[in-house]
Amino acid sequence: MSGVSAERVASRWGRITAPFRATFGHTLDVALPTLCPSCREQVDGSGLCASCWSRLTPIAPPYCERLGIPFAYDPGPGVLSMEAISNPPAYHRARAAVRFDDVSRSLVHALKYGDRLDLAPIMGRWMARAGREILSGADALVPVPLHWRRLWARRFNQSAQLGKTISAESGVLLAETTLKRVKATAQQVGLSQSERATNVQGAFEVPAESKAEVVGRNLVLIDDVLTSGATVDACARSLLRAGARRVDVLVFARVVDAVRAPI
Numbered sequence: 001m002s003g004v005s006a007e008r009v010a011s012r013w014g015r016i017t018a019p020f021r022a023t024f025g026h027t028l029d030v031a032l033p034t035l036c037p038s039c040r041e042q043v044d045g046s047g048l049c050a051s052c053w054s055r056l057t058p059i060a061p062p063y064c065e066r067l068g069i070p071f072a073y074d075p076g077p078g079v080l081s082m083e084a085i086s087n088p089p090a091y092h093r094a095r096a097a098v099r100f101d102d103v104s105r106s107l108v109h110a111l112k113y114g115d116r117l118d119l120a121p122i123m124g125r126w127m128a129r130a131g132r133e134i135l136s137g138a139d140a141l142v143p144v145p146l147h148w149r150r151l152w153a154r155r156f157n158q159s160a161q162l163g164k165t166i167s168a169e170s171g172v173l174l175a176e177t178t179l180k181r182v183k184a185t186a187q188q189v190g191l192s193q194s195e196r197a198t199n200v201q202g203a204f205e206v207p208a209e210s211k212a213e214v215v216g217r218n219l220v221l222i223d224d225v226l227t228s229g230a231t232v233d234a235c236a237r238s239l240l241r242a243g244a245r246r247v248d249v250l251v252f253a254r255v256v257d258a259v260r261a262p263i
């Protein structure tokens with residue numbers, strides 16, 4: 001590296017692809033600038049640049065007590081949305097840090113497919129804040145598991161990475177092996193709501209040796225994104241069948257089609 005300035009190395013390496021960065025980035029930490037996962041601008045430290053940061057939409061009350069979907073106005077505490085009443089999920093409550101949009105999608109993708117594990121603590125802290133209410137009564141955090149083949153290919157489970165930070169922030173134990181994905185399912189992307197539910201049916205199981213960690217416990221499922229809710233619903237059903245007392249859900253981003261009026 002002699003004769004080449006750090007700046008020149010930085011600009012030359014700034015646009016390299018994520019896998020390459022993941023392979024060689026550790027040895028070149030000094031030279032590699034951090035890029036905003038959304039717009040690819042250089043950022044100081046980690047996470048989003050100021051401009052992309054301001055485009056994120058946090059999810060805050062008022063929202064449906066059950067699904068965590070934002071309401072257009074505050075109907076008072078405990079009010080549910082029409083969806084929560086007409087089609088109640090297996091889980092008790094869901095909370096999300098931000099809305100799923102272009103910016104939050106870029107964060108999720110950078111973490112999941114771009115080896116940007118440095119984003120997990122930032123995203124996890126936002127989740128811990130958004131989920132304070134459900135974390136306060138929780139016995140353990142259960143990350144939505146990957147099938148072992150996908151885990152092997154990706155080398156890490158993004159939900160478990162988020163769970164580590166949430167556990168450190170909240171003091172709630174991380175139970176990484178409580179739930180297993182026993183069926184290698186197709187990606188949910190591009191499937192209809194009913195196809196998604198069928199796709200993950202029977203995909204999750206509590207192994208016999210983990211039953212004791214579940215029986216009578218209040219658990220919080222951790223995932224990166226909530227779209228139709230089919231995955232967390234299938235996970236919640238497995239945990240409840242194994243004897244869990246209550247299952248809540250905490251995700252980084254959730255799809256919000258439209259802000260609803262409370263019923």
Ligand SMILES: [Zn+2]
Nearest residue numbers: 036039049052
């Ligand atoms: Zn940016």
